[in-house]
Amino acid sequence: MSTFDVQQVRADFPLLRQEVRGRPLVYLDSAATAQKPQAVIDAIVRFYQHDNANVHRGVHILSERATEAYEGARETVRGFLNARDAREIIFVRGTTEAINLVAQTYGRKHIGAGDEVLITQMEHHANIVPWRMLCEQTGATLKVIPVDDRGELVMDAVDALLSEKTRILAVTHVSNALGTVNPVKELTRRAHAKGIPVLVDGAQSVTHFPVDVQDLGCDFYAFSGHKTFGPTGIGVLYGRLERLEPMPPYQGGGDMILSVTMEKVTYNRVPHRFEAGTPNLEGAVGLAAAIRYLQGVGLSAIAEHDREMMAYATAALESVPGLRLIGTAREKAGVLSFTLEDIHPHDVGTILDREGICIRTGHHCAQPVMQHFKLPATARASLALYNTREDVDALVRGLHKVREVFG
Secondary structure, three states: OOOOOHHHHHHOOHHHHOEEOOEEOEEOEOOOOOOOOHHHHHHHHHHHHHHOOOOOOOOOHHHHHHHHHHHHHHHHHHHHHOOOOHHHEEEEOOHHHHHHHHHHHHHHHHOOOOOEEEEEOOOOHHHOHHHHHHHHHHOOEEEEEOEOOOOOEOHHHHHHHOOOOEEEEEEEOEOOOOOEEOOHHHHHHHHHHOOOOEEEEOOOOOOOOOOOHHHHOOOEEEEEOHHHOOOOOOEEEEEOHHHHOOOOOOOOOOOOEEEEOOOOEEEOOOOHHHOOOOOOHHHHHHHHHHHHHHHHHOHHHHHHHHHHHHHHHHHHHHOOOOEEEEOOOOOEOOEEEEEEOOEOHHHHHHHHHHOOEEOEEEOOOOHHHHHHOOOOOEEEEEOOOOOOHHHHHHHHHHHHHHHHHHO
């Protein structure tokens, strides 16, 4: 498309055409999982109808076509992230598995008793628990960069926390609970100045603005297919080749080996060393189709739409009496968390559901953030490229309905 046309984009997503509870569906939960364009659905169906076979080991034509599709998807992801080499792209089940992979391979090899792992207070549990587990296994210590009451990192604390004991910094690009966009390029610069590698959780970022891993300079970057308008069960770990090549395998099985005897195993090259067993072929094909779709719409145009929608939605929500936005960082993307008077977020979500509006309620797998704001939960509306001002207006009307119900 030469210009961004949100109505044309919406027409590409068949699920959005339905009514729920007698009302047009308003989907504001893309931070949890994004809907799928017809191009992704068609690519998956086409793969199963025409190309389905196992990859890498077959000599017949279907295996050749499946291998070409799978490795072609790897190259598509490489271009999407601007990685230097397709070998730097590892297919995993999602961001969670990607972070666990790094923790249990790079981490187990390089982190021991007395060392430190540095994360932030705003991380999703997927970027907390694997490092906590690693620290328990190795005797290392988990350190935390605090957030302030706007939901921004306390940057003045960073240099002191990046100590001679720090062995890795793991940080989210965009907070799933606050929408805060973190300065990961600056954080990487500071960490690298002390020889510390950096992992970035990109689950909430790659659909909102262009990501260039070479420009960011990070050592690892992870994202999930299902939040990127692709299938569930597929995700990506990017790793700089010089980091990946010395890392031991994560899981054992087929395709991650070069040879096996009862006495010795010789492991495969990167990236296949980290992709044991039959991979999620349709997931990779569907993810590649989703990326091509985003590139066709235009990532810069999507970023501009996101900025406009965030500004409109922020002003609209601030007009609702008794509503408090949780997370007011100067730079945000896609996420608006809030509380409404003393009404429990689950009640807010339940009444909105009756109006055909889908939001998320709870702690969003980010309990340390909730603890910082002294809240058990928030309501969260999250935006994507297919959301409109009319969706936001419907949300505001729904919130007024909530207030009426609770009087």
